[in-house]
Amino acid sequence: MNGHLTLSPLRQDLLIAYLTAAAVVAHLLEAALPGAGPWFKPGVANVFALVAFLRLGWKAAAAVTLLRILTSSMALGMLFTPGFWLSLAGGCGAMGALALLRLLPNRLLGPVGISLLAALAHMAGQIVMAWVWIIGHAGILSLLPWFLAGSWFSGIVNGVLTFLVLEQLDRHRDLLTAP
Amino acid sequence: MRLLTLLARTTTPGDRVTMALSGMAIVGLMLSTRGDPGQRGVIYRDNRPLMTLTLNQDQKKEVSGKLGAVTIQVEQGRIRLVEYNSPRLIGTRTGWIQEVGQISACVPCGILIKVEGARPKQPPTVEFDAVSQ
Numbered sequence: 001m002n003g004h005l006t007l008s009p010l011r012q013d014l015l016i017a018y019l020t021a022a023a024v025v026a027h028l029l030e031a032a033l034p035g036a037g038p039w040f041k042p043g044v045a046n047v048f049a050l051v052a053f054l055r056l057g058w059k060a061a062a063a064v065t066l067l068r069i070l071t072s073s074m075a076l077g078m079l080f081t082p083g084f085w086l087s088l089a090g091g092c093g094a095m096g097a098l099a100l101l102r103l104l105p106n107r108l109l110g111p112v113g114i115s116l117l118a119a120l121a122h123m124a125g126q127i128v129m130a131w132v133w134i135i136g137h138a139g140i141l142s143l144l145p146w147f148l149a150g151s152w153f154s155g156i157v158n159g160v161l162t163f164l165v166l167e168q169l170d171r172h173r174d175l176l177t178a179p
Numbered sequence: 180m181r182l183l184t185l186l187a188r189t190t191t192p193g194d195r196v197t198m199a200l201s202g203m204a205i206v207g208l209m210l211s212t213r214g215d216p217g218q219r220g221v222i223y224r225d226n227r228p229l230m231t232l233t234l235n236q237d238q239k240k241e242v243s244g245k246l247g248a249v250t251i252q253v254e255q256g257r258i259r260l261v262e263y264n265s266p267r268l269i270g271t272r273t274g275w276i277q278e279v280g281q282i283s284a285c286v287p288c289g290i291l292i293k294v295e296g297a298r299p300k301q302p303p304t305v306e307f308d309a310v311s312q
Binding site: 081083107108116130140144146156160163 | 185186190197201208209223225245267282284286287289293
């Protein structure tokens with residue numbers, strides 16, 4: 001399941017654009033739906049960043065994440081609000097985790113393990129941002145286990161979704177590489 | 180059963196170990212943060228103690244947060260935060276808190292409530308806050 005695609009720069013940019021568009025749509029839909037609980041946010045948009053990571057590499061995943069956060073925040077009227085900075089901190093946390101996971105042997109973790117660790121890092125990034133910059137009180141750290149529990153669950157679900165998306169993508173690999 | 184089959188198909192042994200270890204670590208963190216029944220709720224705004232409410236007296240207070248008014252309610256030894264303009268209403272949806280060390284926060288509002296025990300290190304009071312401002 002882990003293995004990069006070899007694409008021309010133009011096709012790679014196009015795939016990044018498609019994945020970003022899908023991630024933005026997922027982000028906006030999720031923002032419009034009622035949440036499942038205070039500690040739980042599905043974060044389905046991250047599936048597309050994980051697909052980019054597993055098929056195009058870390059830089060592509062970072063591009064999808066950054067563009068998704070910027071575009072979605074603009075669409076929701078949240079650019080440079082506390083919610084935007086929390087999103088950005090979460091994205092940076094997840095990208096940091098993915099950067100470290102590149103150092104592991106290729107087949108040690110599949111999409112589910114990678115998604116789980118990225119989701120936990122995403123939440124840790126958000127809580128640290130809330131602690132250091134927005135709330136400024138270390139008491140916020142006592143919420144960490146509850147938020148991490150939500151992230152644990154969403155990380156696994158998104159990892160399974162990533163696996164299924166990658167399966168479809170690999171099935172139609174000829175469409176991506178055709179002249 | 181279908182869910183287990185799907186998980187078995189989509190995970191590697193490394194994934195399963197990661198799921199188990201991280202799950203156990205999170206449960207351990209949750210258990211370690213459980214505390215005794217609290218006596219007071221301390222309200223912070225931007226990391227500054229704003230007021231202290233005793234939990235054995237039912238009351239409602241309104242404080243001003245970054246996104247507008249935030250209501251703090253105390254009832255039957257519990258305390259909760261009710262915000263109206265926050266995007267995800269996490270503070271409101273956290274619900275009642277009552278054990279020492281528990282917190283409820285509206286991050287975009289900059290408001291945080293922390294439940295404390297009977298003996299605070301430096302008890303912030305409404306009067307002190309009024310003088311300092």
